[in-house]
Amino acid sequence: MSYPLEPSPEDMREMGEAALGFVVDFLRGLPDTPASDYDGAEEFRRGFREDVPLDGVRFEAALDTVRRATAKGVNTAGPGFLGYIPGGGLFAASLADLLANTINRFVNLWYTAPAAAQIEWNVVRWMCDLFGYPAEARGVLTSGGSMANFSAIVTARRALLPEDFLAGTMYVSDQAHASLSKAAALAGFPPRNVRIVPSSEDLHLDVDALRVAVEADRRDGLRPFLVVASAGTTNTGAVDPIAELLTFARVQGLWLHVDGAYGGFFQLTDRGRALFEGIGEADSITLDPHKGMFLPYGTGCLLVRDGARLREAHFVSQDYLQDLAPEAEVPNFAEYSPELSRDFRGLRVWLPLKLHGLEAFRGALDEKLDLARYLHDALTETPGLTLPWRPELTVVPFWLQPPGASPDETNALNRRLLERINASRRVFMSSTLVRGRFVIRPCIVVHRTHRDRIDEAIDVTRKAVADLTGS
Numbered sequence: 001m002s003y004p005l006e007p008s009p010e011d012m013r014e015m016g017e018a019a020l021g022f023v024v025d026f027l028r029g030l031p032d033t034p035a036s037d038y039d040g041a042e043e044f045r046r047g048f049r050e051d052v053p054l055d056g057v058r059f060e061a062a063l064d065t066v067r068r069a070t071a072k073g074v075n076t077a078g079p080g081f082l083g084y085i086p087g088g089g090l091f092a093a094s095l096a097d098l099l100a101n102t103i104n105r106f107v108n109l110w111y112t113a114p115a116a117a118q119i120e121w122n123v124v125r126w127m128c129d130l131f132g133y134p135a136e137a138r139g140v141l142t143s144g145g146s147m148a149n150f151s152a153i154v155t156a157r158r159a160l161l162p163e164d165f166l167a168g169t170m171y172v173s174d175q176a177h178a179s180l181s182k183a184a185a186l187a188g189f190p191p192r193n194v195r196i197v198p199s200s201e202d203l204h205l206d207v208d209a210l211r212v213a214v215e216a217d218r219r220d221g222l223r224p225f226l227v228v229a230s231a232g233t234t235n236t237g238a239v240d241p242i243a244e245l246l247t248f249a250r251v252q253g254l255w256l257h258v259d260g261a262y263g264g265f266f267q268l269t270d271r272g273r274a275l276f277e278g279i280g281e282a283d284s285i286t287l288d289p290h291k292g293m294f295l296p297y298g299t300g301c302l303l304v305r306d307g308a309r310l311r312e313a314h315f316v317s318q319d320y321l322q323d324l325a326p327e328a329e330v331p332n333f334a335e336y337s338p339e340l341s342r343d344f345r346g347l348r349v350w351l352p353l354k355l356h357g358l359e360a361f362r363g364a365l366d367e368k369l370d371l372a373r374y375l376h377d378a379l380t381e382t383p384g385l386t387l388p389w390r391p392e393l394t395v396v397p398f399w400l401q402p403p404g405a406s407p408d409e410t411n412a413l414n415r416r417l418l419e420r421i422n423a424s425r426r427v428f429m430s431s432t433l434v435r436g437r438f439v440i441r442p443c444i445v446v447h448r449t450h451r452d453r454i455d456e457a458i459d460v461t462r463k464a465v466a467d468l469t470g471s
């Protein structure tokens with residue numbers, strides 16, 4: 001028996017209670033759920049193929065499909081997720097999405113939902129305040145860091161280059177996130193306009209190498225316009241020298257964009273603030289609340305210091321929206337973003353901050369910084385492991401270096417080491433290549449990861465090393 005599109009209050013309550021029951025059980029079971037499970041994943045996936053349902057089913061049956069679908073793959077919500085960066089997902093954000101999707105207000109032009117738009121503007125303004133951005137700063141909540149980097153590049157292009165912009169060149173380090181090259185391509189720049197500047201020995205953007213590249217391009221008649229600093233690289237968590245880059249950018253007339261998708265929210269901590277010195281003067285900053293604020297996937301943010309620049313790059317007038325008021329104290333976010341209709345993301349950021357308070361986030365991020373140092377020290381004491389970079393944030397890169405092994409042998413061995421670690425199913429780590437070397441890179445960003453799980457990660461890693469080296 002299917003439900004009508006407008007279910008009865010009784011049915012809504014029954015479905016809602018069943019969904020809530022699932023959510024609470026799911027979260028309670030997370031610590032004992034495998035960190036990853038790929039056994040038979042292909043066949044498992046095929047079991048979920050289906051034709052479009054012509055008749056509806058009861059909610060319990062649909063919920064059962066969702067419950068079963070959480071098996072297999074990587075458990076990105078759990079405490080053992082030390083893989084890629086975003087994970088976790090705050091319960092408060094789940095509630096916010098239920099509320100936001102129910103009231104379904106349109107916040108992208110303030111006049112249709114003045115108070116909801118104000119709530120979202122509060123959130124953006126709080127993020128501006130975190131970096132000391134002035135009153136004229138503006139920002140938008142995006143679907144993630146990739147879209148924020150995209151709008152940042154478009155904004156810098158519009159602000160500093162003519163309409164015919166193909167002489168423009170931008171500069172990123174060889175450790176920068178791939179979303180920047182992708183964004184450059186989407187913004188109309190062929191790959192040759194994106195200069196990959198070599199990083200220094202410790203994987204920071206090398207300002208001397210940058211200077212050489214910019215000056216050579218100017219001599220060739222090109223127009224350098226943008227440099228990107230990473231406030232925490234995805235590979236190893238290295239923080240580029242923002243203050244130094246700022247001075248360089250000012251002298252050279254370049255836009256300085258800080259990609260803080262991974263690390264930006266560590267600005268809440270004393271250690272992060274010290275590392276990010278100068279960030280408040282940057283022209284734009286990418287943040288990912290779905291990383292550093294532990295929110296579910298789908299929430300990024302771009303802040304632009306001179307907000308008018310962001311609007312100039314995105315505003316197009318629309319006749320059919322003529323009834324809506326021009327922006328007042330609250331920005332019309334649609335005029336600052338590629339998007340028109342979209343979800344009320346602001347509530348997903350606002351509700352967790354309201355329920356937990358900013359201090360809870362500061363404390364959790366500080367804890368993750370401590371855990372990364374703790375993991376680093378423990379692995380450093382493990383014979384055979386090499387950890388050349390002390391974590392600046394919460395990525396702890398390491399590899400097993402057997403004496404006398406060739407680079408290829410070492411890489412193959414580390415691939416096996418990673419497989420063994422992940423076969424524990426208590427933690428899930430991922431790897432990267434740093435200058436051709438296979439590096440395992442546990443990354444601690446899930447709010448549910450605490451000392452006990454890091455102790456397990458240490459045990460699991462040591463046992464895997466012992467198994468592989470026969471020691």
Ligand SMILES: *Cc1c(COP(=O)(O)O)cnc(C)c1O
Binds near residue numbers: 232259261288
């Ligand atoms: C994750 C990440 C991105 C991309 O963000 P998405 O939210 O995945 O689109 C960009 N830059 C850095 C440094 C990142 O860590």
